[in-house]
Amino acid sequence: MHPVDTMGRPVRDLRISVTDRCNFRCSYCMPKSVFGQDYRFMDRKELLSFEEIERVARAFVRLGVEKIRLTGGEPLLRREVEGLVARLATIDRLDLTLTTNASLLARKARVLKDAGLNRVNVSLDSLDDATFRAMNDVDFPVARVLEGIEAASEAGLPVKVNAVVKRGVNDDGIVELARHFRGSPHTLRYIEFMDVGTTNGWRLDDVVPAAEIVERIDAVFPLEPVDAAYRGEVAQRWRYRDGAGEVGVISSVTQPFCGDCTRSRISAEGKLYTCLFAARGTDLRALIRSGATDDELTEAIGAVWLRRADRYSEIRTERTRELPRIEMSYIGG
Ligand SMILES: C[S@@+](CC[C@H](N)C(=O)[O-])C[C@H]1O[C@@H](n2cnc3c(N)ncnc32)[C@H](O)[C@@H]1O
Ligand code: SF4
Numbered sequence: 001m002h003p004v005d006t007m008g009r010p011v012r013d014l015r016i017s018v019t020d021r022c023n024f025r026c027s028y029c030m031p032k033s034v035f036g037q038d039y040r041f042m043d044r045k046e047l048l049s050f051e052e053i054e055r056v057a058r059a060f061v062r063l064g065v066e067k068i069r070l071t072g073g074e075p076l077l078r079r080e081v082e083g084l085v086a087r088l089a090t091i092d093r094l095d096l097t098l099t100t101n102a103s104l105l106a107r108k109a110r111v112l113k114d115a116g117l118n119r120v121n122v123s124l125d126s127l128d129d130a131t132f133r134a135m136n137d138v139d140f141p142v143a144r145v146l147e148g149i150e151a152a153s154e155a156g157l158p159v160k161v162n163a164v165v166k167r168g169v170n171d172d173g174i175v176e177l178a179r180h181f182r183g184s185p186h187t188l189r190y191i192e193f194m195d196v197g198t199t200n201g202w203r204l205d206d207v208v209p210a211a212e213i214v215e216r217i218d219a220v221f222p223l224e225p226v227d228a229a230y231r232g233e234v235a236q237r238w239r240y241r242d243g244a245g246e247v248g249v250i251s252s253v254t255q256p257f258c259g260d261c262t263r264s265r266i267s268a269e270g271k272l273y274t275c276l277f278a279a280r281g282t283d284l285r286a287l288i289r290s291g292a293t294d295d296e297l298t299e300a301i302g303a304v305w306l307r308r309a310d311r312y313s314e315i316r317t318e319r320t321r322e323l324p325r326i327e328m329s330y331i332g333g
Pocket of ligand 2: 026101329
């Protein structure tokens with residue numbers, strides 16, 4: 001069964017959060033004021049086990065999923081995450097990737113590659129050390145992230161670099177990032193600061209529209225558009241006219257792409273969400289731990305997908321900002 005939802009969208013991508021913990025406190029994601037000493041993270045027994053995650057992943061693949069991304073929190077903080085990678089790598093024809101802040105990547109790149117990981121996405125918002133340390137809010141140096149990128153590359157893992165842009169915080173470094181990654185094997189993508197969760201104090205004024213990001217790069221390194229490679233590709237792609245490669249922009253706020261969204265998401269405790277901006281999920285862990293068979297699990301997920309009608313980003317208004325919703329560190333982006 002390959003279900004389509006109420007808007008005709010198939011399920012192609014699955015993002016699996018493997019932990020809600022992180023060693024960074026990026027202000028746009030896990031501000032220290034909220035995720036401080038007293039914050040209650042999930043207990044180990046609340047998390048889906050690797051075996052449970054594999055069952056969920058296989059159910060999604062039966063429903064049409066072709067790409068799985070491990071995320072978090074910081075996925076490399078999950079103990080022996082490479083064991084999970086190895087399990088998922090046994091699933092046929094699956095593109096398996098992981099999104100990381102790269103703080104532990106230099107140490108882990110080789111084992112992840114050996115376990116069967118296909119690619120990594122590294123989050124890196126600024127090349128300026130002071131700006132980067134301020135943005136991660138734990139004084140983590142940018143040089144260590146760059147080392148992680150190199151280690152991944154040397155281990156044979158293709159790397160995409162993602163930069164969230166926040167006006168007045170790191171937008172002065174947009175061109176510098178482009179300059180650094182132009183002509184390298186690593187694809188750089190800029191992400192508009194999104195109103196995910198309720199703790200990051202999001203304001204529309206803080207968003208640098210993708211069109212403006214492209215303009216600023218184009219003024220220094222002329223660009224031309226590239227066609228989307230596949231349905232549901234979130235990044236608009238641009239290539240340098242001088243042949244130095246491509247950059248992407250992800251305009252989830254200013255030009256939403258809900259109509260093509262083929263993504264589903266699982267939180268670390270096994271709740272299924274069909275939108276980044278959802279308030280409620282479906283408890284797959286309860287289903288699994290009550291003894292559901294693989295067929296029952298697949299059927300339950302398929303039924304959720306058939307009912308799916310989410311298009312939050314397309315109907316975003318000042319008022320939708322007040323609605324309850326989950327945090328990015330909980331669902332993993
Ligand atoms: C939640 S993180 C989880 C994985 C890992 N810790 C990392 O940072 O790559 C996944 C992605 O979401 C992005 N992100 C977090 N909060 C965001 C926001 N408010 N707007 C846009 N992107 C955001 C991060 O920059 C990162 O690229
Ligand atoms: S964006 Fe990633 S690294 Fe930053 S706080 Fe969120 S989960 Fe951690």
